[in-house]
Amino acid sequence: MYVVLLNYTAPIEEIDYALPDHVEWLTKQYEHGYFLASGRRKPRVGGVIITRPMNRGKLDAILASDPFSVKHLAQYEVIEFSPTKTAPELRELNEAVAR
Template sequence: MFVLELTYTAPLDAVDAVLPDHVAWLEEQYEKGFFLASGRKNPRDGGVILAVAEDRARIEEVVAGDPFTVAGVCAYRVTEFIATKTAPELARHRQTLG
């Protein structure tokens, strides 16, 4: 599982100009099963996404397609972790230590 932390690198007006494309991209990733939760940080200086994929390389590929990344208005920090405990709704994403 992955925590994707977005930090805006441009003024909010530049971020907002790309926001509709970013939201459409988010919807695609939910439909494909990559994203479990997402939202803005408070204060609004970026966002956070909880994601799943077979490996880090696949997540990096997904992140590279974000319109925010393409437009250069944010930077991503990708943190991989092993989700050994989850809420019942996320049970299918539980992992075991290898």
């Protein structure tokens, strides 16, 4: 699984203009079952996405299709990790990763 840190590379006005397209893209990724959580960073310098486990090449392709990426509005830092301990609410996720 991955934690993806988005860092805005454009003024916030450009980010806000592209935000509806980005939200639509996020919705599609949730519908496909790829993403587990996402949101804005505080202060508002970017965002965070937590993904399900997948091939890194697949994740890179998904991120390349983000309107923020297509319009060169953000850069992405991808951190891969394997959860070994989770809260009870995430137990099913941890068991899926362990398989």
